[in-house]
Amino acid sequence: AQKVTQAQTEISVVEKEDVTLDCVYETRDTTYYLFWYKQPPSGELVFLIRRNSFDEQNEISGRYSWNFQKSTSSFNFTITASQVVDSAVYFCALSESLMEYGNKLVFGAGTILRVKS
């Protein structure tokens, strides 16, 4: 069975601090996809990144970076120089191969990030 664990329920930082959101996953599949979504107070789910299980390269996009480590089944998300607008709930999610129809996302419980000015 698939499972995603986000152990950090809530994190508070001061603006300009760096913050890392942890994500640990469990799956028996050799092919799978990992995602991060942002849910701001307005409620929509904003797609941030997708990684497949065969690509362990870390990725950087502006102030966002992701560290995928298959050996520890982790897919952590770091925000550098956080801003108040980063305040949101962040969800890590896991899916089996997207090449097969109907494969759903399994979400972690989410981490509430509060960035104070």
Place this chain on the structure above:
Amino acid sequence: AAGVIQSPRHLIKEKRETATLKCYPIPRHDTVYWYQQGPGQDPQFLISFYEKMQSDKGSIPDRFSAQQFSDYHSELNMSSLELGDSALYFCASRGTGELFFGEGSRLTVL
């Protein structure tokens, strides 16, 4: 670019009433997913459709039903509403890549 459209965005119903949520996927996306997110919870998978056929089923109550129509839009029908059905309901669609979520329909049951 066109996104996933959900309607209505907000809905208020009373206990035991019926509600219908609609989802219009991104053009040429053939798979639709429904998720329910209770207050302070993560989104929970309800049901999915591929090419108008149910492809997977999650924790969807028997009081709920859904279908995907010939134009690929989907409807989630909820009957005998309970207070615990109050939630944000997301629809997502997928072609051959990642899921794209709609903005959600917020159902409040009084």
